[in-house]
Amino acid sequence: xxxxxxxxxxxxxxxxxxxxxxxxxxxxxxxxxxxxxxxxxxxxxxxxxxxxxxxxxxxxxxxxxxxxxxxxxxxxxxxxxxxxxxxxxxxxxxxxxxxxxxxxxxxxxxxxxxxxxxxxxxxxxxxxxxxxxxxxxxxxxxxxxxxxxxxxxxxxxxxxxxxxxxxxxxxxxxxxxxxxxxxxxxxxxxxxxxxxxxxxxxxxxxxxxxxxxxxxxxxxxxxxxxxxxx
Numbered sequence: 001x002x003x004x005x006x007x008x009x010x011x012x013x014x015x016x017x018x019x020x021x022x023x024x025x026x027x028x029x030x031x032x033x034x035x036x037x038x039x040x041x042x043x044x045x046x047x048x049x050x051x052x053x054x055x056x057x058x059x060x061x062x063x064x065x066x067x068x069x070x071x072x073x074x075x076x077x078x079x080x081x082x083x084x085x086x087x088x089x090x091x092x093x094x095x096x097x098x099x100x101x102x103x104x105x106x107x108x109x110x111x112x113x114x115x116x117x118x119x120x121x122x123x124x125x126x127x128x129x130x131x132x133x134x135x136x137x138x139x140x141x142x143x144x145x146x147x148x149x150x151x152x153x154x155x156x157x158x159x160x161x162x163x164x165x166x167x168x169x170x171x172x173x174x175x176x177x178x179x180x181x182x183x184x185x186x187x188x189x190x191x192x193x194x195x196x197x198x199x200x201x202x203x204x205x206x207x208x209x210x211x212x213x214x215x216x217x218x219x220x221x222x223x224x225x226x227x228x229x230x
Contacts, residue, residue, distance in 0.1 A: 099163070099215045107208035111200075112148060118199050119144050136192070143180065143192040144200065150176065167216040170209045177206050 120126060122137050134140070153169035180189040180202065193202055 101212055101215060104208040104212045105158075107205055108151070108154070111205040111208075112151070114200050115144050115148055118196060136195075139187055139189075140192050140196065142187065143189045144196075146189075147176065147180065147200075147202075163216045167213055170212045170216070173209050174206060174213065177202050177209070 119141060122134065122141055124131075127133065150169065150173055153172070154166065157166035157169050180193050183189045184191070193200065
């Protein structure tokens with residue numbers, strides 16, 4: 001037997017083995033490339049979906065921004081229009097026989113509120129259920145409540161529209177308040193209103209009451225009496 005065929009068969013076998021190895025390596029590389037390509041396609045699909053969501057969100061935010069800008073513009077116009085409006089003039093709201101006593105009645109309401117606040121500070125809730133009571137609390141409570149108990153006559157006079165009754169009620173209040181600042185008897189109202197002068201000042205309310213007396217005084221004698229109280 002000649003050696004040439006053996007050599008050729010050996011060469012062919014080696015070539016076949018190399019070709020097979022190269023094919024196997026190529027196939028593996030191809031599978032890896034296909035897998036990487038598939039993963040890249042999946043990432044691209046996810047990125048595109050995220051991009052679409054971002055674009056939709058950006059569009060929604062743009063619409064919201066536009067709506068807020070319109071609302072801001074409308075509020076700005078309203079503010080400019082309100083600032084351009086003339087200031088409201090005070091309109092008489094409490095009148096009796098064509099006399100405007102709105103300011104004086106407002107001062108009386110403020111006085112009532114101040115007295116109520118001062119009285120509340122003597123309550124057990126404010127000082128604590130077991131807290132010590134002020135040594136002069138009973139006198140202070142007496143005079144604070146006393147300075148309001150004749151306001152019912154003022155209210156009745158206003159409700160009835162009686163100028164004479166209102167004047168009489170206010171004169172009685174003035175006499176009471178003047179007495180408060182001078183009385184130094186055992187109950188000593190002067191001490192109470194001097195100590196509480198910052199919280200319950202009688203000067204302002206007395207001026208308001210005096211103004212009502214002046215406006216509602218029906219006779220020269222009453223006018224002179226009111227002037228003597230000044």
